[in-house]
Amino acid sequence: MPEVVLQEPNRRFNETRKDSVAYGDKDLLDTFPSEQPYHSAWTGRIPLPQQFPTIIYFWGRPSANPEGREVSISSWPEKEDPFTQTDLLENEENLVKKLILQIRTSLSIPYRERLINRLLTLFNDAKEEDSTSLGISIGSLRNFYNFLRLHPNLKYPRISLSPDCNIYVSWRINQNHVFSIYFLSEKDAVFVVLKPNEAHPDRQIRVSGTITTDILMEKVAPYGVWDWISE
Amino acid sequence: MKGDRVPNEDHISRLCQPKSITEEGEIDASVFFLRDNEEGLSVNWLECLGCSNREEEINAIRDLYNKKFSRVGAKAKITVLNVGAVHEKVLMESLDRRNLEFVHKPEDSPVPDPSHSAIYNLRPDNVMIAELILQLVNETYLARK
Numbered sequence: 001m002p003e004v005v006l007q008e009p010n011r012r013f014n015e016t017r018k019d020s021v022a023y024g025d026k027d028l029l030d031t032f033p034s035e036q037p038y039h040s041a042w043t044g045r046i047p048l049p050q051q052f053p054t055i056i057y058f059w060g061r062p063s064a065n066p067e068g069r070e071v072s073i074s075s076w077p078e079k080e081d082p083f084t085q086t087d088l089l090e091n092e093e094n095l096v097k098k099l100i101l102q103i104r105t106s107l108s109i110p111y112r113e114r115l116i117n118r119l120l121t122l123f124n125d126a127k128e129e130d131s132t133s134l135g136i137s138i139g140s141l142r143n144f145y146n147f148l149r150l151h152p153n154l155k156y157p158r159i160s161l162s163p164d165c166n167i168y169v170s171w172r173i174n175q176n177h178v179f180s181i182y183f184l185s186e187k188d189a190v191f192v193v194l195k196p197n198e199a200h201p202d203r204q205i206r207v208s209g210t211i212t213t214d215i216l217m218e219k220v221a222p223y224g225v226w227d228w229i230s231e
Numbered sequence: 232m233k234g235d236r237v238p239n240e241d242h243i244s245r246l247c248q249p250k251s252i253t254e255e256g257e258i259d260a261s262v263f264f265l266r267d268n269e270e271g272l273s274v275n276w277l278e279c280l281g282c283s284n285r286e287e288e289i290n291a292i293r294d295l296y297n298k299k300f301s302r303v304g305a306k307a308k309i310t311v312l313n314v315g316a317v318h319e320k321v322l323m324e325s326l327d328r329r330n331l332e333f334v335h336k337p338e339d340s341p342v343p344d345p346s347h348s349a350i351y352n353l354r355p356d357n358v359m360i361a362e363l364i365l366q367l368v369n370e371t372y373l374a375r376k
Contacts, residue, residue: 118254122250125248125249125250125304125306126250128249128302128304129248129249129250129300129301129302129304130301158253158254158255158257158259159253159254160250160251160252160253160259160261160262161250161251161261162251162261162264163261163264163265163266163269164264164266164267164355165250168259168260168261168264168358170259170260175366178362180260180358180362182261182264182356182358190356190358191358192358192359192362194362204324206324206326206359208326208358208359210356
């Protein structure tokens with residue numbers, strides 16, 4: 001069966017780490033009203049790490065399956081010198097955690113508490129696997145959050161991380177109806193749609209491509225994904 | 232022998248770390264993504280271990296992963312796939328009829344891993360292929376004893 005390719009995938013993965021260390025002067029995405037709390041953090045206009053009024057550290061790792069539980073946090077004294085490699089990593093980790101916790105202010109996301117707990121679990125899982133990783137790619141996290149803000153009627157997706165700690169989400173009904181999005185840095189994402197071909201029950205429609213997240217849903221709407229991903 | 236093709240009738244295992252496990256405890260397609268700097272997806276060739284049954288193979292793989300990786304999470308899993316089934320499905324159903332190669336790549340260090348193998352002809356953005364492979368996952372084990 002011929003398959004539809006909306007756009008050939010490209011290789012933007014080198015951008016992931018680059019953006020994750022590009023503080024302050026990059027406007028990654030600016031789609032939300034300026035009155036949104038913490039607006040600057042989600043648009044990439046991030047204050048330098050040493051300007052954070054408080055750095056939040058997590059005391060230990062939540063137990064094996066912390067979804068649905070409150071995750072306790074405690075303050076930790078800020079380090080004096082922010083310019084060592086270790087401190088840079090810590091500053092970036094703190095930024096990731098700060099961004100995750102700021103989802104709490106997004107009233108348009110109905111499952112924000114569950115989402116925060118899931119992202120914190122994934123962050124901790126990634127750090128446990130590799131203590132030198134960022135936990136979650138900042139650019140991917142920002143991209144994912146902005147996508148959710150654009151589409152508040154989405155069902156809660158299943159969420160995991162790629163080996164490079166980018167966010168991967170899916171809405172699926174068994175293996176028959178699948179809509180998955182791999183959030184890259186900045187505004188790009190790779191998506192997959194799998195669904196039955198109603199005209200030919202023995203065949204499957206398979207669509208994939210790379211696209212900016214602001215127009216993603218518009219482009220996949222003809223494939224009927226809203227039928228199984230929205231409330 | 233290094234560089235040999237893994238036969239279609241044989242099986243491979245893949246370690247699925249907790250960040251690729253869903254809240255429901257299922258393996259997600261992200262476990263089959265390549266890292267930016269990887270050329271092949273690391274797997275282990277089970278028949279190469281010379282065990283007499285699957286239970287022995289899985290125990291040998293658990294021991295190996297616990298030596299080889301600094302941390303195998305409590306939720307981590309091992310999935311087992313048939314080489315021929317993966318090759319056939321990806322060839323027939325991927326958008327560009329991708330011809331995956333399963334190659335024996337034994338490693339000596341830091342931990343001897345004589346069954347180590349790799350899947351080639353993947354790319355880091357192969358989300359569709361990862362989803363196709365995920366459809367074949369029906370045999371999983373906890374990675375810790």
